[in-house]
Amino acid sequence: MTPEAFDKACLALPGATLSIQWGDDHVFKVGGKMFAVRGEGVTLGGGISFKASDVAFEVLTETGRASPAPYLARAKWLHFADLADLDAGEVSDWVKTAHGLIAAKLTKKVKAELGLA
Template sequence: MSPEAFAKAALGLPGASVVVQWGDDHVYKVGGKMFAVTNTAGTTLSVKVSEIAFEALTEAGRARPAPYLARAKWVFFDDLSALDAAEVADWLQTAHTLVAAKLTKAARRELGLAT
């Protein structure tokens, strides 16, 4: 997946935004909470995943536990361009959903996410 396609997919999710943080990382957020991170060049990816996906991806060697975020079930990919775009888009949707679910009802409603 290209960095441009990644940014388009991430920012296409409801209420998503991006900020540059920690020097030069692009941090994708919903309601002020991060759900994905790329480096400036968009070549690496850290993303929030479910517990099952965390185990599957790390045990299979497709990803490794993300530095500083592994206990929160984040994984790290060394090469975004080697990943399937549809699969990455699915991980982004899941990450966004997992993080948005932890927001307050008022915050979800403000972002148009309330059900």
């Protein structure tokens, strides 16, 4: 998957926004809360991280496909070091799930403002 395709998949989700943080990292948010990050700089060094379900976190880390994300492992975030090695459809599904997990925790008011209610 290309960095551009990753950005496009994230921004296609309802209420998703992009901010550049921690140098050059692309941080994707819904309702002001992060659901995915694409590293450009020191923080992720070209990899991606995103929120995962409990099951996906266990399966992908135990099989060695992903590692727990630095600083966010306790919140069940995954890290993939090389975006180019990943299937675009699979990543799009993971990002959609990440978005849904974070959006589900937003207040009713924020969900309504974003058209997620």
